[in-house]
Amino acid sequence: MTEFRRHTLVWLSQAPGAETEDDRARAARWHEAGRPFVVTRRRSDAREVGLGFCTTDPAHPKLRPRRVAARTDPDDIVRHARPPALAEIARCPAAMAETNSFSRLIAAAAAVGVTINVYGSWMWQALTGERHVHAASDLDVVIDVADLDAALRTAAFLARAEQDLAFRIDGELSFPGVGEVQWRELLQDKDEILLKSVDTLKLVPRSQIGR
Incomplete structure (x- = not known):
């Protein structure tokens, strides 16, 4: 597997996992929208890649965006890129x-x-x-x-x-x-x-x- 650096943007073949049902639903919506996740520090000794993304609440746009932690098997990464210039x-x-x-x-x-x-x-x-x-x-x-x-x-x-x-x-x-x-x-x-x-x-x- 390619060892991705922190801050690398990745696109997945399927929605990543997350700790809670709510966060799994957020991750699924994010993935369905075709948005990238960002590589973060791995949270365990497992093979999985640590991911993050940041969501807003359309009903309450002034609320601080929510950071969500996720994880994926590296084989599910189909594309990657450095952060925007x-x-x-x-x-x-x-x-x-x-x-x-x-x-x-x-x-x-x-x-x-x-x-x-x-x-x-x-x-x-x-x-x-x-x-x-x-x-x-x-x-x-x-x-x-x-x-x-x-x-x-x-x-x-x-x-x-x-x-x-x-x-x-x-x-x-x-x-x-x-x-x-x-x-x-x-x-x-x-x-x-x-x-x-x-x-x-x-x-x-x-x-x-x-x-």
């Missing part, structure tokens, strides 16, 4: 109010050769057209980096770029084959960093990140 997010209707900020960030990233993908509320907003973003929403980014030096440069770039934006940048730097770390943590003087992957959640020595 920043430019795709910038084209969704909700981003029109923040056009200047998105344009600045896209230009700044291109100038330094950083490829930004987006997950979280902005991703769900762009993919579904439903209300996931609100005035205080962060932009959750995931950026691939090759090693610790590249991660530090990218984290410093995000800290600079954020100063010119109308929203806060949250998110992670992804070391392919290793896992993800919060970019803000890298800018703190800590000996250990929290590393997340589909299989692990652990503190690792800072010097070992990306090796």
Whole structure:
């Protein structure tokens, strides 16, 4: 089986499992609508892939969207993709109010050769057209980096770029084959960093990140 990274979008051949009857029904409706699920940390030692998705309540649109955990057999995954690129997010209707900020960030990233993908509320907003973003929403980014030096440069770039934006940048730097770390943590003087992957959640020595 292919080992998918966290934040990977997957489409399934059949609806995934979930813990409760209500969540199984939500997952079935989500799947029937042709929507992707996102790969999360595996919740057991089983072969199943951990999934998540985020639903809104049409009858109560102002309620906070509900995050739902699900799981699937890897053989049921028929397609996968990385989260949407920043430019795709910038084209969704909700981003029109923040056009200047998105344009600045896209230009700044291109100038330094950083490829930004987006997950979280902005991703769900762009993919579904439903209300996931609100005035205080962060932009959750995931950026691939090759090693610790590249991660530090990218984290410093995000800290600079954020100063010119109308929203806060949250998110992670992804070391392919290793896992993800919060970019803000890298800018703190800590000996250990929290590393997340589909299989692990652990503190690792800072010097070992990306090796």
